[in-house]
Amino acid sequence: MEEKKQNPQQLNIELSEEVAQGVYSNLAVITHSSSEFVVDFVRIMPGIPKANVKSRVILTPEHAKRLMAALQDNIKKFEQMHGTIKINPGFDPMKPPMNFGGPTAQA
Template identity: 40%
Template sequence: MANEQQPQRQEIKIADNIPGGEYANMMQVSHTQEEFMMVFMNVAGLSGKVVSKVQTSPGHLKRIVAALADNIKKYEERFGEIKAADAPQTQTGLGFEDRK
């Protein structure tokens, strides 16, 4: 038993250019065969800004979706059902839309 190796602990550092979290109330998703691209935006009225862009592989995105679904289930078990909000209406064409 003395020779049993302990699992190595993974150390993850936050990059200096990421000071804190950003709030997003809009998102666009697009994809190619090799990757998914997600653009997160904070929009108020007729103005807004892109706060984050994330690109990932299709396989990893499936794991992200599964983790989000699991956490939504746990949230709703604790706090009750989440009512889906209506998509924001804008004249710019931005929003929670599927880009083909």
């Protein structure tokens, strides 16, 4: 019986059904210490003053920098295929996105 040799550089990643569903987030809050970066993924809903952290990811500084590079590379590729991602005028990365579009709710 022939044994398949696995490339030592190849990583086998398993994705459970629950994790594969994903978590929607429209805000990421990033903090750091000298030894780690903490990324809290938050979902803000229109008209609701309280928002909940849906997922927290803790990274080493080195991995945070690799993640930043991977995001920059993927955004560049996305924009080459789909056009520039537009950011609202007056965008402030320090403020949560509270300017939801659409009609205002009325009673």
